[in-house]
Amino acid sequence: MSVRPKVREDHPFLLSTAPVSRAQSRAASGVLGLLGAAMLVTVPFAQVPIDNSQVLVPAYAIAVFIVDLITAALLLAMYSVQRSRAVLALAIGYLFSGAMVLPWALTFPGVAQSLGLPEAGLQTTAAIATLRRLGFPLLVLAYALMKETDPDPQHALESERRVIAGTVAAVIAIVGGLTWLVLTSEDALPRFMQDENRVTAHWRYVPVSAMALCGAGLFALWVRRRCVLDIWLMVVLCTLLIEIILLAYLSSGRLSIGWWAGRLFGVVSASIVLVVLLAETMTLYARLARSILAERRARETRLTALGALSATIAHEINQPLASMVTNANAGLRWLGRPDPDLAEVRAALERIVDDGHRSASVIEGIRAMFKKGTQERVCVNVNDLVTDIIRRDLSEAKLGRITMQTDLDPHLPAVTGNPVQLQQVISNLVANAIDALSNVTDRERLLRVRSSQSDADHVLVSVEDSGTGLDPALRERIFEPFQTTKTDGMGMGLMFCRSVIEAHGGRIWVMDNAPNGAIFRFTLPSAEELMSLTGEATP
Amino acid sequence: MPDDPLISIVDDHESAREAAAGLVRSFGFAAATFGTAAGFLASGDLARTACLVADVRMPGMSGPELHALLVATGTPIPTVLVTGYADHAVRDRALKAGVRCYLTKPLDPEDLLACIRSCIAGGAGRSG
Known part of the structure; x- marks a missing residue:
């Protein structure tokens, strides 16, 4: 068995390849526990309506829109490094979810009116919500399933920038197209709402389907559970489940406390991956900064040691060399006189011999110094x-x-x-x-x-x-x-x-x-x- | 040769000062050598010295310090500084302080001779 598992390009510090540590699993479980407890706290008040709170809907929508878009941007950046189609699918999920929240909010009963837009039909908002609610878990499921397969080599050759631009354009086109379709075919839409705030019996299929998709996604992620991102996406899906339960079963329809609590869970759910991505980015940055610093220090130490060593050697050798030149010049001058003073010439030559020996002993000393360094036991x-x-x-x-x-x-x-x-x-x-x-x-x-x-x-x-x-x-x-x-x-x-x-x-x-x-x-x-x-x- | 001008050489490296002394003698001058600035100051040769050749870097008092001390005590001797490490800043400062020449080792015989001659010709009074 000499076949080795093919190692993909190594990005050990990316969220989508980093293995799960015990601390990460514990943190994820902790967050989940807190969210579950928060849901239980809202249960007694879930049915209480908050009148006219639709004015807060655009604020909620903007929050989700921005958080989803930033997450999508970070995931696309991750894709451009790693070129994993799974990560691309996940980025599409966030992009879709973020983009769809805009038509949802703008068609929300009462919102369009306050913004001076024509009021949409009764069924419009619910239809958009349905698309959004089913689309996101579907794409998370795609992420979880796609991870199993190796990246397509053909795909890897494409310019990632073109892929990203194409993806963003396609998602915007799809969201725009779906919105247009929903707005123009009000009569053909399923009858989910009986009035502005209460749903019909048809609606019950929607949360069930969404929960089924979340469950499938959770299962797929649990089976794979390879990296940190998988763990946190499981938390995201659990939060989505809580949101659906609050919205569909515990609240008394739109604009009740349970409904708003569900919306808050939606914001939390959208933020989880963003927060984890940012935290990991900071860790990565810190690591990078530290290694650059260490590298620079090591280089400086090397250069300083080398510089000091060469200066010492240069000085020790230069000194006798300079004396030799001076002595030789003196000897030449004595020889060049009309009556050459041979005694002075001899003295100069003897000093040159001494200087030569001195240089040799300097070099021997340097060699001995290094020898001593390695033999010191x-x-x-x-x-x-x-x-x-x-x-x-x-x-x-x-x-x-x-x-x-x-x-x-x-x-x-x-x-x-x-x-x-x-x-x-x-x-x-x-x-x-x-x-x-x-x-x-x-x-x-x-x-x-x-x-x-x-x-x-x-x-x-x-x-x-x-x-x-x-x-x-x-x-x-x-x-x-x-x-x-x-x-x-x-x-x-x-x-x-x-x-x-x-x-x-x-x-x-x-x-x-x-x-x-x-x-x-x-x-x-x-x-x-x-x-x-x-x-x-x-x- | 008692009437020959005396050239005093101060250098902490023995080989360097003996080499310089040999060259100075070959010019036809008398040479006295000292291992430290203090040794030179303590000798009786100060008044007889027509030109001082001092190393820049020495333990204890350096060449520029020795020159400055002689100027400060009112007994300036025309001075030639020699060094193994050419340093523009040290050179400029020394020349500004009135040092006659700043030469790098190995010494060029013609340069050294010209400097010594300039010292003797200029005498103690000149400093600039």
Whole structure:
């Protein structure tokens, strides 16, 4: 079974691909609980009418219109990045729902009159409401069902801007067409209303159909439940259900408290995805800002260190070089005199020899400095290194919805080595694991670092991920320079890891994790083992 | 050569001041060398020095500071500043303060000779 699931373009931080964390599920359940409680509170007053409150209908309509439109715009932006037809369907749903609320409000009995427009027929508003109420859950259902299929490659080739423009135009045309149809064929419309505020027996099919669609959507989302967006859309559909129950069964018709409560739920329902999208956008922005800052800091540190180093070297070498030139000039001048002073010439040449030796010793000193840096060995507790790195990477992992676990042997013997280099090795492996997990959308993103005593005198460290795993063809060469699976990688990280581990007398290798992902392991001789080895080597 | 003008060289790097002294002698002048500005000030050579060649960067008192001190105490000596790091700001400030020349290492023999000659010709009274 060498067939791997095809990984789509990785957008691990998009709402429509990010896996569901426990915290997100809890938050969604909490919101749902609050909304359910709010519905129960309104039940005793649901039948009380609020007279003449139709003046508030345009305000309600504008609120829903704006919220739906912003949500649709954000979803279209998401589509342009991800090119998922499912997200496009959802965006159409919000666009349709937002656009349809305008004719609904303008034909609402009493509203048109107050705005100086001709009054529409009795059945018009209800017919538009029906279209809107059935259309939105239908498109959410389409979203949930469409997610199962891979994106059409032909479709992916089209310019997303053209697709978005076409979609918006089509939705506006459909809404306009439907409104025109409803307005011009009043007589053919089903008789939903018996007067301005009360419905007929025919109406009862509408909430039932809408609830059936919501139920189907909920079921489809529950079965898929792959990403954060799915969870929040389930909350949206539940809120819609509450709205329908309030409007159709608990209220006493239009403009009663129950009816208005239902309308409020409608606004809440429309806002949920918007709020979640905005919250995720802020998180993404914060992450971006932080990584840019970290990158800039790292670059500055590198440049400062490099600048200071080259200035030191330049100065140390330039000084004797300048003296050599001056001495050579002096010697030439002594030779050029009518009576050359050979003693002075000899003195100048001797100073040049000294300067030459001085330059050589400067260069030797620089080399020794670097050598000293790499050979400095102290007693290192590997568990402390791991804990430091995990703490440092925690926020990064949290943003990537990665669960980090450690399983550290408390009785792990110390190793002898360069702590900075060893920390760099572990840090590289953890960073690789985080990268490997960013593609995962259909299972938990798990990163585990273990430490143990592999045998009497070796320490074993494993970095395990549930990521996409390694191509067997690449596994052989993964530790060689310039081998990388990352688009922005240099392929130097693992080569560095191997050279450090081997310089420490250890071994590093990679293996498959079950059922998914990779495990990078390395061993290091414990401090006692290394001491006994060097003790034996000394005669 | 007791009547030769004395050129005093102040540089914390031994190789640099010995090299400069060798070059100055090859011009036919007498040279005295000092590792620090304080060492020069404490010596009895101040009054005899016709031209002071001082490094800009030195631990303790720098070349420009030494020049400023000599001017401030009313015993100015025509001064040539030499440095391994050319710096326009330091150069402009030094020339404004009355330093005769500002030369970068490695020293160009003709430039140094011209500067020293200008020091000797101008004498202690000139400062500008």
